[in-house]
Amino acid sequence: GAGVSQSPSNKVTEKGKDVELRCDPISGHTALYWYRQSLGQGLEFLIYFQGNSAPDKSGLPSDRFSAERTGGSVSTLTIQRTQQEDSAVYLCASSPRGRSSYEQYFGPGTRLTVT
């Protein structure tokens, strides 16, 4: 079946612009995660969605970052007023449900470059 998909695969933007990154999880997966992968910080958790529950936003690095998940499926990560330190690969993952024993399935990522 189809895996997790992300778009765009690459995004180059100018400092100060807003960007939107999209994630389509595996159908039927209720848990959705966003992570950021950067050279300096490695892989970091950003935000978690589970069904209709309030998201866990504890990993978002600043208030310029926000995310939503519509209809329990597609998610969008928005970065406002982008800065050069936002340059990274943004990975989305989904899981059948939010339990630690379940594997998280990762998408190919969106490579964001802020110039």
Added chain:
Amino acid sequence: AQSVTQLGSHVSVSEGALVLLRCNYSSSVPPYLFWYVQYPNQGLQLLLKYTSAATLVKGINGFEAEFKKSETSFHLTKPSAHMSDAAEYFCAVSVGSGGSNYKLTFGKGTLLTVNP
């Protein structure tokens, strides 16, 4: 809070040699542990996971890992390296952190090079 330490950011082996990638974890509660592999310009793929059943876990592509509670380790091994094993490997720990959020905490990664 949980953490993961991967010893060696870069490991180089010859084709056919033993692969050993080290991972130590810190967690105040019994953890779930994972090894993921990332090929260039791709997402993460699960190799294997420990979820409190057998301590010796077998995964895909001939990899296995042993959970050792006394050593807080979960090292990844493969008896004979293949050129196609060249990739970056990440060890991760998952512990519930409020509600049902089982976010992964990753190590810094180990880049495996396989020489012909």
